[in-house]
Amino acid sequence: MxxxxxxxxxxxxxxxxxxxxxxxLFSGLPAHEIAEKIRSFLLDQGAVLPESMMSESNPLAFLGWVGLVAPHLLSDVEEIQTDAEIEAARLVxxxxxxxxxxxxxxxxxxxxxxxxxxxxxxxxxxxxxxxxxxxxxxxxxxxxxxxxxxxxxxxxxxxxxxxxxxxxxxxxxxxxxxxxxxxxxxxxxxxxxxxxxxxxxxxxxxxxxxxxxxxxxxxxxxxxxxxx
Incomplete structure (x- = not known):
């Protein structure tokens, strides 16, 4: 090596x-909390999430899923993710x-x-x-x-x-x-x-x-x- x-x-x-x-990045604002916020938003919008996404703790995984399955919601999910990342960046x-x-x-x-x-x-x-x-x-x-x-x-x-x-x-x-x-x-x-x-x-x-x-x-x- x-x-x-x-x-x-x-x-x-x-x-x-x-x-x-x-x-x-997410030591001050845990990633699983952001994932839960995105999940709640998607459910409120009527999205049907597979079992894997119901237990997903990585918020970035939602971006990929939404981009494929519900692209009309992608900009909103990206905004939630970006705002959370900025907040997290202020804490670390x-x-x-x-x-x-x-x-x-x-x-x-x-x-x-x-x-x-x-x-x-x-x-x-x-x-x-x-x-x-x-x-x-x-x-x-x-x-x-x-x-x-x-x-x-x-x-x-x-x-x-x-x-x-x-x-x-x-x-x-x-x-x-x-x-x-x-x-x-x-x-x-x-x-x-x-x-x-x-x-x-x-x-x-x-x-x-x-x-x-x-x-x-x-x-x-x-x-x-x-x-x-």
Missing amino acids: TSLKTLVQSSQAILLDFDGPVCH EPTPGVAEMLRSATPLDLPVVIVTNNSAEAVETFLDRHLLGSSVTGIASRIKGRPDLMKPDAHLVLKGVEIAGHPAAACLLVGDSPTDMQAGIKAGVRCVGYAKRPARITELSEAGADFVVQSMESVAEVVTSLRA
Whole structure:
């Protein structure tokens, strides 16, 4: 397995998933509460939800389902989701190590692009609140009306590559879910998995991660060392 140091040193840009590597977005406003709000809205609108959606705790899953089954309700559900993400972004702190990583990348001329299934508004709210906006080259975020283009589709990763201005093979994606790894592999970038809990180590490895870390501080240490 290629070492983390080798992966970072040989990369010309870093792509960061937002929820997890940058912040634990729903630590202050739990995702299952947002899912329940969306579910209640859909039921009030007369939508007939399958059993899987009646127990679904990931609000982003509703976007995909609504886009396929009830597209006339998609804009309303997207608004509920985006408003909740913005509220959540006002409550959370950066994942330990990520602020140091971002600030160390800037003088190295190492572009960092946020690649996320969350809304751009939520990312901007978070970055502005923590004065990190100047350390981020751009944001490739969920596209309104196109939940089908969320990861594991490669579209957002490829958009991040375009923003970074370097070939996909020279970009390194850091994400915390198997879908991040799947999207990265489809896009042709190299992937580092961030395992927030031990169970994720195997999941990320099996999903194709080139390396798995258990803290963003590990990534920050390598990026910071490049300045020496």
